Amino acid sequence: MITMDIATPTPRKPGRPLSFDRQAALQRAMLTFWRHGYETTSISDLTAAMGVTAPSIYTAFGDKKRLFLEAMCLYAGSPDDLQQSLDQAATARDAVSDMLTSAAYAFTGETTPRGCLLASATASGSTDSADVQKAVADVRRDIVARLKGRIDRDIATKVLPETASATTLAAMVVAVIQGMSVLARDGLERESLLKVASCALEGWPVSQTEG
């Protein structure tokens, strides 16, 4: 994860200041990677989308790899926010339902590319981008792990039956979300995607005391 020191309110470095909005440029880069993927987005694509020349990109973000990683963090959001969202949900099922619904909306936004950046940007790539693929996989694994933790909590509190497998359920939820990304890219409309999401929840286990 890339973390920012928010404590210091812009120390203002010496020298010529940036002539562009770094965050806005990062946002444009994120959208470009989202639409066209990591390796299949060229620096030329990025300069066009960001409105920034190549040397400026390199001074402001490092190289293409670091720019992507930063864009990915912007896309994925803070893991703490996910954790908080999981913790605040009444049940793991509610949290999962929210995640699936949010994904259906996010993957079919009219002002954003289709699908999920994490699912598509590094779904394939050459050998020398293996580290980037691993970084994306790590984000996914983190999501699975936190989801598993939330499900475990419901099992411990008897909200879910002891027979439920938190590991399997967490993996299945992420699989459905990443699969929804594929369908969204194929052109499936939002309503259909929402139905897929709720359909996937049909198999969610229920405690004996509830059913």
Next chain:
Amino acid sequence: MITMDIATPTPRKPGRPLSFDRQAALQRAMLTFWRHGYETTSISDLTAAMGVTAPSIYTAFGDKKRLFLEAMCLYAGSPDDLQQSLDQAATARDAVSDMLTSAAYAFTGETTPRGCLLASATASGSTDSADVQKAVADVRRDIVARLKGRIDRDIATKVLPETASATTLAAMVVAVIQGMSVLARDGLERESLLKVASCALEGWPVSQTEG
């Protein structure tokens, strides 16, 4: 679809014959696209994997795009075979269970790349590969459509309740399969993937007369 005229038993063209096994080379190309994707596989990668020089690839397969499409057809298999498999299954649920299990095995083969070629090879790409992405999406849509047809049959014969949505169920199955590809690429082992598959089947609807 690319179809072959099997009726003619090798008409033997005039001129110098191919010095390599075209089918074996295509197989190697398929594995390379499977592992590294369409745009992120270079002609140089293909010549190395296929053991064939670039000009020979172009004379034998056309260009990179047509080579990929042919490799994709080799990977996907004949739609008729899928249809036959669907028709021969006792129930749509059985057919889906077979598909999910087969996917779990295929995505974690020890002698093949991880995941699904259809899911990863064109998950993202530049604008000028939009037609290739569409070709892959068409294969997926064909699978969804045939799956829907099989589910509709079970609804018509009361094997599945009338309340079931064949369209949604078919889309969910494909979503799970494509999502399993992502998890397989992330390194999830076969056993876990099989559990995800059976977990996804938990929500499969049952007719009143059966339940």
Next chain:
DNA sequence: CCTATTTCATAACGGTCGATACGATTTATC
């Protein structure tokens, strides 16, 4: 104002991309 520091725009680097021109070589047909 002067110096240090940083970013700016322009231009270009070596490398690789997908794709071919070319002439030699191998086959089928005559």
Next chain:
DNA sequence: GATAAATCGTATCGACCGTTATGAAATAGG
């Protein structure tokens, strides 16, 4: 053997890749 047709290996095409050298321009601290 002669001719036509197809593939062979070699060498290379122009375009684009990610990246950077260069010097002018803009800011901060003294």
